[in-house]
Amino acid sequence: MSTSAGWHQPRTSLFTDHYELTMLQASLLSGAxxxxxxxxxxxxxxxxxxxxxxxxxxxxxxxxxxAFRFGDAELDFLSSTGVVNQEALDYLADFRFxxxxxxxxxxxxxxxxxxxxxxxxxxxxxxxLETYILSVLNHDSAIASAASRMITAAGSRPCIEMGSRRTHEESASAAARAAVIAGFASTSNLEAGLRYGLKTVGTAAHSFTLLHDTERAAFEAQVASLGPGTSLLVDTYDVETAVRMAVDIAGPTLGAVRLDSGDLVEQAQWVRQLLDELGNENTRIVVTSDLDEFAIAALQSAPVDAYGVGTSLVTGSGAPTASxxxxxxxxxxxxxxxxxxxxxxxxxxxxxxxxxxxxxxxxxxxxxxxxxxxxxxxxxxxxxxxxxxxxxxxxxxxxxxxxxxxxxxxxxxxxxxxxxxxxxxxxxxxxxxxxxxxxxxx
The missing domain is CATH 3.20.140.10 (nicotinate phosphoribosyltransferase)
Structure with a gap:
């Protein structure tokens, strides 16, 4: 089954536990x-x-x-390892729900x-189907439940899912999907964008700044490539210097600055004041740095425009399974x-x-x-x-x-x-x- 252009659902039949199939074999013998x-x-x-x-x-x-089917590869594996007998293999060969x-x-x-x-x-x-049902529902519901609490804490301010590097690669796209269902505005995960049609966003990490000989050279390259509406990461070295430099390079149409360290409440307040003094009243402030629903709630009084959430989201904010x-x-x-x-x-x-x-x-x-x-x-x-x-x-x-x-x-x-x-x-x-x-x- 195709869910989006260019991506097809893989077989899922072995996303299961050994004993599901031994129960099948025994119940075929008993007639139940x-x-x-x-x-x-x-x-x-x-x-x-x-x-x-x-x-x-x-x-x-x-x-x-x-897509839950048992093809030749799956059946050969089950046969060669002796998981089930021939009667069960014959049943599985024709399986569809x-x-x-x-x-x-x-x-x-x-x-x-x-x-x-x-x-x-x-x-x-x-x-x-038991193991597959529970693995999907337990993971995705845990992520969506955490995401919903974060959206509640954020109020009208958008949240961005950016936890791909903190979880398994397949879990990452599933987590992005669950987060968007619960109200997140976008994700950094491109596979989730392909599979589910989600909006993907992203600009640059600290490594991009460190790659260049100067912070100014990094900012100039990013603005030249992505336009002045981009988001510049301003806490690699000195935040005030970086904010002034960002405004000097991108001008009043600078899209956003991102803060990823320090006291985010205090820092957001004086960065907002500085941006306004420099004539960049419409430049947004995006904060990241190990946010969860409680940190987002603590930032309610700060002049923050968006939140980027990673580790806490993709681990269910302390509840990684819905049990x-x-x-x-x-x-x-x-x-x-x-x-x-x-x-x-x-x-x-x-x-x-x-x-x-x-x-x-x-x-x-x-x-x-x-x-x-x-x-x-x-x-x-x-x-x-x-x-x-x-x-x-x-x-x-x-x-x-x-x-x-x-x-x-x-x-x-x-x-x-x-x-x-x-x-x-x-x-x-x-x-x-x-x-x-x-x-x-x-």
Whole structure:
């Protein structure tokens, strides 16, 4: 499946754990592999002190499921290493997902036990997707959740994702996508630009200045090449000298100066004053340097125009995984009737049954509860919003959820979801989930 001109989704079938395939082999032997089953991905809790999470990765996941095939190379590997027997190899050779997948729209806010993704298929089909589903949703949702908090702290000031050098190369493009869904304006990652149609930005690092014999020579070369609207990095040597030099070279149309070290609050204040005195009232100030949502919040009073965020973003700002799990919650019995199943270990209790979910809204359109119906659709009190959307029907990917269109749709869903949540979600200090999760039993 192609998501953007020039890039094609690679096979994803071995992005999985060994035991997914040994379960397949054993269930083929027992005859249970073809039992109709319902699996659910959810998070039992939010990261410590967080008030909400943001679903991300769904579009990437759906693209990957569409490409989930076992070709000759994969089958040869599984055969030569003895991972599974011939019966399982024969099954995998013809594998394609043929079931249904529902879930929260990408960009949606979620809470403890929200049924974020529901897979309805045979046990065999749902089982071998488990690791891939969790690896995508856990990573991307962790990044989007952190990014959403940063966007809240930044207010109307744009944030730039620039964490590619602080994570795995494949994780970098996924993180950029998740950050843009949560409100980031752009990314430095070119692969993400190609794959998902994201806006990419960047100018120069300190090495560019150090390469030249003088700072002036570096600035002159950058302005000559990129135009006066470029952003000049002014803290390689002396900031005041560099700002004056930048204005002298680029003139009043200098796009921005970037600060990457020191006391950013104090420095931004006097740099703003200096720029104004020099006649560059429209030159923006961009700050970087290990920012997270708390540092961004601390810069609210400073005359900063944009934030570049790297390490903290791509590591989830202290919560690098969303801690989602994927559980069998319902299956057909020997008569074909569905029965609820669940793990009952006291420290990891799950609730069985196919789930349905809606967000309860008050008369002002503000969210007050997450209502989950177990085995049935919960009662809508008249202005509630259904949360589950269908992504795949009978194995066919439904339109609108992937590629650049999917990113734009998810970005809008994030903005709309945040607008209907109580104001407490804008607080960065530790607290309970913004709204409670309520179960409606049969």
């Amino acid at each position: 592999a073809h039992r109709k089953s319902v699996f659910e991905a959810f998070a039992r809790r939010l990261p410590d002190g967080r008030r909400y999470g943001i679903v991300a990765g769904t579009g990437r996941l759906l693209e990957g499921i569409a 043929t079931g249904d997948i529902w879930g929260y729209a990408e960009g949606e806010a979620y809470f403890p036990n929200s049924p974020i993704l529901i897979v309805e298929s045979t046990f065999a089909e749902a089982c071998i 989602m799990v994927y559980k069998l919650v319902s299956r057909a019995d020997n008569t074909g009737e569905f029965v609820s199943v669940a793990k009952t270990a006291k420290d990891k209790i799950s609730k069985g049954g196919r789930k349905y979910a809606l967000r309860r809204l008050d008369d002002h359109g503000m969210a007050s509860q997450e209502i989950i119906g177990v085995g049935h659709r919960p009662v809508d009190d008249g202005n509630d919003r259904p949360l589950l959307q269908q992504f795949i029907k009978n194995g066919e990917l439904l339109p609108g959820w992937t590629g650049h269109e999917g990113v734009l749709r998810a970005r809008q869903r994030h903005a709309d979801s945040m607008a209907e949540l109580p104001a407490v979600v804008h607080r960065l200090h530790r607290g309970e989930p913004a709204i409670p999760t309520i179960y409606e039993e049969n």
